[in-house]
Amino acid sequence: MKAIVVRNENAGTAGMTLEERPEPQAATNDVLVQVHASGFTPGELIWHATWTDRLGRDRTPSIPGHEVAGIVTALGPGTRGLSVGQRVFGLADWTRDGTLAEYVAVEARNLAPLPGDIDFTVGASLPISGLTAWQGLFVHGCFQAGQSVLVHGSAGGVGSMVTQLAREAGAYVIGTGRAADRQPALDFGAHEFVNLDNDSLEDVGGVDLVFDVIGGDIGKRSASLVRAGGMLVTIAGPPEVQPAEGLAIHFVVEPDRTQLVEIVQRVRDSRLRTNIGQIASLDDAVAAFNPTERIKGKTIIRVRS
Numbered sequence: 001m002k003a004i005v006v007r008n009e010n011a012g013t014a015g016m017t018l019e020e021r022p023e024p025q026a027a028t029n030d031v032l033v034q035v036h037a038s039g040f041t042p043g044e045l046i047w048h049a050t051w052t053d054r055l056g057r058d059r060t061p062s063i064p065g066h067e068v069a070g071i072v073t074a075l076g077p078g079t080r081g082l083s084v085g086q087r088v089f090g091l092a093d094w095t096r097d098g099t100l101a102e103y104v105a106v107e108a109r110n111l112a113p114l115p116g117d118i119d120f121t122v123g124a125s126l127p128i129s130g131l132t133a134w135q136g137l138f139v140h141g142c143f144q145a146g147q148s149v150l151v152h153g154s155a156g157g158v159g160s161m162v163t164q165l166a167r168e169a170g171a172y173v174i175g176t177g178r179a180a181d182r183q184p185a186l187d188f189g190a191h192e193f194v195n196l197d198n199d200s201l202e203d204v205g206g207v208d209l210v211f212d213v214i215g216g217d218i219g220k221r222s223a224s225l226v227r228a229g230g231m232l233v234t235i236a237g238p239p240e241v242q243p244a245e246g247l248a249i250h251f252v253v254e255p256d257r258t259q260l261v262e263i264v265q266r267v268r269d270s271r272l273r274t275n276i277g278q279i280a281s282l283d284d285a286v287a288a289f290n291p292t293e294r295i296k297g298k299t300i301i302r303v304r305s
Helices: 009-015 042-046 120-125 127-140 157-168 179-188 216-225 257-268
Strands: 002-005 017-020 030-039 067-075 087-091 103-107 111-113 148-151 172-177 192-195 207-212 226-234 247-250 276-281 298-302
Touching: 009 042, 030 120, 067 103, 067 120, 067 127, 087 120, 087 127, 087 257, 111 257, 120 276, 120 298, 127 157, 127 207, 127 226, 127 257, 148 157, 157 172, 157 179, 157 207, 172 179, 179 192, 207 216, 216 226
Parallel strands: 148 172, 148 207, 172 192, 207 226, 226 247, 276 298
Antiparallel strands: 002 017, 030 067, 030 103, 030 298, 067 087, 087 111
16 A cells, blocks of 8 residues: 655654555454545654554654544454444554555544545544544633633644634633734634734733643743633643643543544534645645645645545
8 A cells, every 4th residue: 555654753754755555454443444534743753652662662664644534444353333334533543553544454442433424634634633622621621611711823723623612612712823823713713812923922811721732931921821720731741830820731632432523513513614724645745744835724635535
């Protein structure tokens, strides 16, 4: 099968190549998925799990990509809950070969049914951004209706999902980003917007929940904005500063079938929209992940038309 392969951790996306690789086999509790569309996060190339297996052994050449939408073509021994021919989407295991390929083996529990009226490219854009937003807000952030939420990177892949889910759940949403992100953030549902290049972040005042995707100085300054009993939730790394009277939590997104079903239903109901920047073929994936100009939104690889 054709697949995107990485061998050199220091090369970044420039080290990606399109190669022929053996088709994977479905192990116990796995399904084999014929990939129709795949998502990729550039940060994967600095994750330890991209280069080593669960025992810490080198596993290169690796196939990156962990978001998938496709069709089940085979079941591994003991696999239940899914069937051959079923449309699915979800999140592949971090320490196994991924989804930038024509086929991928995935644990069945990491996948959810993809309704027939949802395009595969949309399905592949949902797992990481959607689950990260859902878990940050409702699992780790313990969000309640009526709270105020500060969303960093509110026009990006994760931030736009956080903005929409929080707004629908009854939040007052303050988005942040660059000047060019103002209108997209407002279009996704932010009530107001802070330009991090020119506006004073501290002028926001107190909020109940900060959702941080940036870290660094912005993450540290955001801790002072958290009200008593509030939360700072981050995916940018362990928080360097704790809110004075609140909590700061760093988390890594996890697969969850029930949450995926909730997310895709909102897409079907037009309550949630994805933030796809460009769609490229597998043959053009290397170039797509090494663009000459900034791409707004997520790049999705359509493996089959």
